[in-house]
């Protein structure tokens with residue numbers, strides 16, 4: 546197995562998070578359906594953007610000579626950790642608000658990873674990776690803002706004195 550640099554490993558991690566974001570988005574979409582249809586549309590867009598992010602990351606990983614397999618292994622390992630978090634956090638009692646709260650954690654984590662990748666990339670001199678980070682970071686910022694706003698919107702519809 547090829548050993549990865551910190552930069553390559555971080556690329557693997559954001560790739561895995563983009564994979565996991567698609568599953569999480571689809572799962573929360575099912576919770577929001579019928580409860581918050583405008584949020585459902587937002588989730589659909591987020592899932593599409595996560596798929597595009599995964600695609601771009603995988604394409605870029607192919608450019609790392611002899612490292613693609615190891616980067617994708619790292620991605621799958623990250624994805625499976627994130628999937629475990631998803632299934633631990635959301636169970637059969639979960640509602641749309643629970644779903645958006647989970648996504649708030651997940652998107653904050655994703656955004657944080659991209660910011661770290663940006664920091665590493667600035668010193669690595671890889672123009673292609675720099676381009677990917679510049680494309681992905683604002684999208685991740687928007688995702689985080691959208692799910693935290695979504696949580697607050699759903700919370701505003703709750704009756705605080707009702708039993709949980």
Ligand SMILES: [Fe+2]
Nearest residue numbers: 566655685688
């Ligand atoms: Fe995201």
